[in-house]
Amino acid sequence: MLEVRELQAGYGAATILFDVSFDVGNGEAVALLGRNGAGKSTTLKAIAGWLKPRRGDIRLDGRRIDGAPSYRIARAGLGFVPEGRRIFTGLTVAQNLEVGRREPHAGVPWTPQRLFSLFPALAELRDRRGGQISGGEQQMLAIARTLMGNPTLLLLDEPGEGLAPLVIAQLTEALRALKQAGVAILLAEQSLVLAAAIADRACVLESGQLRYAGPYGEFARDAQARAEWLGLD
Amino acid sequence: MMLGAYLAYSLIGRFGAGPLGYWGGVLLAALAVGALGVLLERTLLRRLYGAPELLQLIATFGVVLLIKDAALAVWGAEDLLGPRAPGLGGAIAIFGQPVPQYDLLLIVLAPIVLAAMWVALSRTRWGLLVRAATEDREMTAALGVNPSWLFSGVFFVGALLAGLAGALQLPREPANLNMDLTIIADVFVVTVVGGLGSIRGAFVAALIIGIVRALCIGIGDVALFGSVVSFAKLTLVAEFVVMAVVLVARPWGLYGQPPGPSAIAEQRDLQVPPGRRFAIAAALLMAALAAAPLLVDEYALVLGADMLIFALFAVSLHFIMGPGGMASFGHAAYFGLGAYAAALATRSMPMELALIVAPLAAGIGALVFGWFCVRLSGVYLAMLTLAFAQITWATVYQWDALTGGSNGLVGVWPAVWLSSRVAYYWLTLAIAGGAIALLWRVVFAPFGYALRAVRDSPQRAAAIGIDVRAVRWAGFVLAGLAAGLAGSLYAFSKGSISPDSLSIPRSIDALVMVLLGGLQTLFGPVVGAALLAWLQDTLARHTEYWRAMLGAAILVLVLLFPQGIVGALGAAARALRQRGIGKRAAAA
Numbered sequence: 001m002l003e004v005r006e007l008q009a010g011y012g013a014a015t016i017l018f019d020v021s022f023d024v025g026n027g028e029a030v031a032l033l034g035r036n037g038a039g040k041s042t043t044l045k046a047i048a049g050w051l052k053p054r055r056g057d058i059r060l061d062g063r064r065i066d067g068a069p070s071y072r073i074a075r076a077g078l079g080f081v082p083e084g085r086r087i088f089t090g091l092t093v094a095q096n097l098e099v100g101r102r103e104p105h106a107g108v109p110w111t112p113q114r115l116f117s118l119f120p121a122l123a124e125l126r127d128r129r130g131g132q133i134s135g136g137e138q139q140m141l142a143i144a145r146t147l148m149g150n151p152t153l154l155l156l157d158e159p160g161e162g163l164a165p166l167v168i169a170q171l172t173e174a175l176r177a178l179k180q181a182g183v184a185i186l187l188a189e190q191s192l193v194l195a196a197a198i199a200d201r202a203c204v205l206e207s208g209q210l211r212y213a214g215p216y217g218e219f220a221r222d223a224q225a226r227a228e229w230l231g232l233d
Numbered sequence: 234m235m236l237g238a239y240l241a242y243s244l245i246g247r248f249g250a251g252p253l254g255y256w257g258g259v260l261l262a263a264l265a266v267g268a269l270g271v272l273l274e275r276t277l278l279r280r281l282y283g284a285p286e287l288l289q290l291i292a293t294f295g296v297v298l299l300i301k302d303a304a305l306a307v308w309g310a311e312d313l314l315g316p317r318a319p320g321l322g323g324a325i326a327i328f329g330q331p332v333p334q335y336d337l338l339l340i341v342l343a344p345i346v347l348a349a350m351w352v353a354l355s356r357t358r359w360g361l362l363v364r365a366a367t368e369d370r371e372m373t374a375a376l377g378v379n380p381s382w383l384f385s386g387v388f389f390v391g392a393l394l395a396g397l398a399g400a401l402q403l404p405r406e407p408a409n410l411n412m413d414l415t416i417i418a419d420v421f422v423v424t425v426v427g428g429l430g431s432i433r434g435a436f437v438a439a440l441i442i443g444i445v446r447a448l449c450i451g452i453g454d455v456a457l458f459g460s461v462v463s464f465a466k467l468t469l470v471a472e473f474v475v476m477a478v479v480l481v482a483r484p485w486g487l488y489g490q491p492p493g494p495s496a497i498a499e500q501r502d503l504q505v506p507p508g509r510r511f512a513i514a515a516a517l518l519m520a521a522l523a524a525a526p527l528l529v530d531e532y533a534l535v536l537g538a539d540m541l542i543f544a545l546f547a548v549s550l551h552f553i554m555g556p557g558g559m560a561s562f563g564h565a566a567y568f569g570l571g572a573y574a575a576a577l578a579t580r581s582m583p584m585e586l587a588l589i590v591a592p593l594a595a596g597i598g599a600l601v602f603g604w605f606c607v608r609l610s611g612v613y614l615a616m617l618t619l620a621f622a623q624i625t626w627a628t629v630y631q632w633d634a635l636t637g638g639s640n641g642l643v644g645v646w647p648a649v650w651l652s653s654r655v656a657y658y659w660l661t662l663a664i665a666g667g668a669i670a671l672l673w674r675v676v677f678a679p680f681g682y683a684l685r686a687v688r689d690s691p692q693r694a695a696a697i698g699i700d701v702r703a704v705r706w707a708g709f710v711l712a713g714l715a716a717g718l719a720g721s722l723y724a725f726s727k728g729s730i731s732p733d734s735l736s737i738p739r740s741i742d743a744l745v746m747v748l749l750g751g752l753q754t755l756f757g758p759v760v761g762a763a764l765l766a767w768l769q770d771t772l773a774r775h776t777e778y779w780r781a782m783l784g785a786a787i788l789v790l791v792l793l794f795p796q797g798i799v800g801a802l803g804a805a806a807r808a809l810r811q812r813g814i815g816k817r818a819a820a821a
Contacts, residue, residue, distance in 0.1 A: 071378055082375070145376065
């Protein structure tokens, strides 16, 4: 589904990523882990077309997407939910969803009704402005809005950041359901809260380099690896 | 809009003034203007989307200059009155007053167009996407929407409606070359009074301003407190007075919403205090300038003095725009106040004293206007400064007894010992150079740091005990003082002064100087001022179409150096230095 090969990227004079390579298979959930500043967000931005890669190639379903404008990458079936949610605060919840709507290439399309059953909290907020709902509700809206474009691969950047445990639990449920619906997921996270629930594999970044790639269960059991790369015990 | 009127004139002329020819001409003119808008957007403006917003404004100003001269070349300088609309030449009696049929048609048409716009923006998917992209372009693109065509569409509609307005206005008001700036000012005022992004607001604002204007004309001359006040003359400022009142009471316009915490902070260069090398360079430059009278002729000296005066003017604007973060669109007000105060003061005191008193007058102006302005931010602040500048301009323009009205004041000469070209040049150099050095010193004084803290985060600045409004107010007044000093130097240099010195074009000049030079640099405004003064002088002497040339020059500079000339030079120097470091590292 997604193949990233020797990706190099950065801002201005600073290079952030050095030769990062990994894959995400069909319907697979991959956790992209690493400390603050390790290059997780930069990796996602480079894939989604928000940042032009310096080198390397990125393929989605075999077609190269590196260097393409972000709207083309989105149309090719890659949905990106960036850090900080980026809700249109002046538009209502329903309007936010409408902005994301795209006809599907195949399969049953996501509709507001289906998304409201995935995120029940949103159903009652339909006509509320995006700026007037809570952080957790915004995060769900951001994911729902991207799903309206019927992506086959979903990139999530720190979706659990700053959310209450109860909200995280709801989010976990929703992500599980998404995975069951066949959507591939690339999840960038600093902790292991959401990754633990859905990840099939783990990729660990440190200082812009890929240090570990393997089955998530193995990584989760390896206390030494966790301590070394994430500072978690 | 000006183009719409002119094009409609030509097209109706070609098609004949029959119903089909007339309305066909109006529609075609509107469509042509719309197409031109898209062309401009796709070839020029889109290259600037990454650049600061103000630079985009300056670029559109360059385009306005180009179009104006193009219209002059094609249609000549005469006013062109269009034919009456076929079948609507008559008038209908309403309450015993004859009302032209054509005006009635416009009264009906305007709300229909507005309603159509409102429906398009709030009830269609296109409108929704436009609103989303206006709020967050990057995110909208990430959802699969191509924002570039979306914005071209917006430009098409905007230009089309403007063209339509111009074409429809043709039977009522002749097409003329002065439609551009007056209309732009009107449009900004209406948008800001209504609140940015609110169609309803724009409509209500246009109505209020129209009614106030009509009232002013209707009331005519009234005796107030023993003197005659002509309300009819107030029409010139009516809209700006309305805007000032509205913005003071409702800082975001009638229907606007306070801007949310902006997601994307502008990237700013960290300005470290200039080192010894900067001081040496500046001293050398001063020495070279002081030696100039030995080398060049008198004409060059006059131009040189102009450049110095504008450099001070530009640096004073840069002071509140760069470190202060307050864009003033009406900085000419303080320049003009200084100039007029100098001219009036010389009548009762020696010139040397007048040169000290005059900037104080500008400072007092800044004190009063600033008290209102520092309460606002962003575009709203810029518009309020423009409003005050227009009010000042209109007052000067109409107060014949004191200011000489449109003729201005003459016979403003420096003292005898300063009357030679060389002596006055040296005086200008000493005063302007000294004032600029002082302003630069302030930027890196504790007050300058406080000013920048307030710019970058008013909340945090307040939290550490900085009085946000007081700091901004003081900065505003200081800039006004400096601009007034430049204005008084200008008055004595020219020997006369006219209302032009505080008109909108003069304010725009200052903006162009600062942005061309580079907002994030110290030296930028000086370079920008010298360049613009030189360009204006040279182009005006060599070609009739100097406006178009100036517009083209501005566009080229803006496209080549979106960070300003000095900004670009600085970046290039940094890149060179870094390559040098890289090489050294590689060698080691």
